[in-house]
Amino acid sequence: MSESLFLRACRREPVARTPVWMMRQAGRYLPEYQQIRAKADFLTICRTPELAAEVTLQPVRRFGFDAAIIFSDILIPLEALGFPIAFVNDRPTITEPVGSASDVPEAIPDDFEAGLQFVYQAIGLVCNELPSHVPLIGFAGAPFTLGSYLIEGGGSRTYAKTKTFFYECPEAAHRLLGLLADAVAVHLGAQIRAGAQAVQLFDSWAGALAEDEYRVWALPYVRRIMEALGPTGVPRILYTLNGAHLTDSLIETGADVLSIDWRVPMDRACDRLLPHVAIQGNLDPTRLLGGCNRAMQEVTTILDMVNGRPGHIMNLGHGVLPSTPVENVEALVRAVHAHRRALDSSTGSQRSDEESCHVGIV
């Protein structure tokens, strides 16, 4: 059992039980994270390898998750591209946003990777500590999401500035997105060399686009990153919030795993996606805000819909919320572990891990 359940599921191979981790599993809902945050602000934790490594490991230690994800932020590489970031009213902000074509950098700075060494160092520290069956996931933001941050200067509900820039300066917009794709590929490649055994691309805002626009402003750049990383055996996960209407295009990105939200029921998602890619998701994080029993029931419902088909990684459809009770996260993990036993006992036998996956479980 030393091989990673998570990596096997990413490859759609049978697993003894469903692997589980959570987006933002290292974060504010955890008291041990809050203790570190009381002494260091968010960006300081990101930039200090020892602190980033420590908070990365916290949730793995507490819950026994099947994967760790390096503690960082999708905006961190933007600094190394020459765009300072700051937290204003607790929101990430680009202090000098892209307002015209001349604000788009000509090239990735020579010191781009050097400026991100703290991420790679943190990855090295984490990999030294993790058990061999728990891989570390590296990550980055996808070009559309990063580009919209750069143009809006922060989060947006409407993407009005982004779309205005795209329409008024299409050449510069495509140059920006291409530059971001190349920078992200460099950053993810460096994370893999530092020890990351999987990578996840967060396209958190692409769900705002209709599919025809997704195919112009997002898909080509996601594909460029996937191709740059190549099918090297390191699973490439693509997360798209609110991307149900983009399914056909998401499959075309070349991702090995699609991380999806709760807007598509898991049984339908499996039917549609599993022939092409593995699936990660898709519990609505607000469903962890009730009691433990609700949390366990919600997880069981999703696992029942997957119905033992290989290629599912249990996760949320978006990051865990700061107000989530820790005991509900414990319940989530317990429900995933219990589901395997329920499947075992429903077939009335003690089978090896491998066997239990090959049997058609109903």
Next chain:
Amino acid sequence: MSESLFLRACRREPVARTPVWMMRQAGRYLPEYQQIRAKADFLTICRTPELAAEVTLQPVRRFGFDAAIIFSDILIPLEALGFPIAFVNDRPTITEPVGSASDVPEAIPDDFEAGLQFVYQAIGLVCNELPSHVPLIGFAGAPFTLGSYLIEGGGSRTYAKTKTFFYECPEAAHRLLGLLADAVAVHLGAQIRAGAQAVQLFDSWAGALAEDEYRVWALPYVRRIMEALGPTGVPRILYTLNGAHLTDSLIETGADVLSIDWRVPMDRACDRLLPHVAIQGNLDPTRLLGGCNRAMQEVTTILDMVNGRPGHIMNLGHGVLPSTPVENVEALVRAVHAHRRALDSSTGSQRSDEESCHVGIV
């Protein structure tokens, strides 16, 4: 041609050309609106019948839209329910949000309708001014959206407080949603009596819910409003932002018209919805942020996908953005008007309005 194109399309009857109006057509993108806003704040305009009537009429005068919508806000009836609202940093805020079961009102206050007279007076003033073929639309927020405002205290990306309240106090949550449904039905009924010829229910945030949760926390209350209004010949429009995954349930609400966003291409939306309801939408408002030619092309693309099928009202998929150039709104209207002529000339004949709709146009 004195009968309203808009009302005919709501009933899925053939029309001489597609009717067009825009959500938030009375608003910040209009210089004449800005002139009034310079003298009166948003809530003052809402509460002053003469000002509300004037800004309601402005876009109809300028663009010749086929419907007007009363200038107001979905939060206005919450004040009459006893929840003061204020604008903080330009965002609508509930100053005393619902935090516990005891904060849920026992009943609709006796003076609820009296507290909203300014809305009904504004409707009366508008109806005196509008041409007979341009109906006025009354509106209200749907219970889930209003309830989430009341519980969050304002807008939210996560609905964490709302869902926590729902799960921890389900009885109080359902009581709140039921009270809101009854209050909204009273408010819409009064708007109809004051002269509104159609009503639109805005469920702007229900798209955050998975369908199983929509069916618990939203659908029953939308249906209760639709049933309270009854099939009186006054079209009942339901707007749901980001509701593509809720289609089956939206049809079940009993709405006569579904107002949809751009995440479903219009040809597919027509195939799925027109057998059951009329469709309003679905131009992404950010697509009006480029040049006039782009705006016209985008409108034409949607109308081509509808392909002359009865039951379509041209609109946006969300409110028009404040930075929208006025000339692009002119282009939108021009494209709708031109599309009819293009259809006429492509069949090589001058036909009556009625005929042009019955002929299968390709």
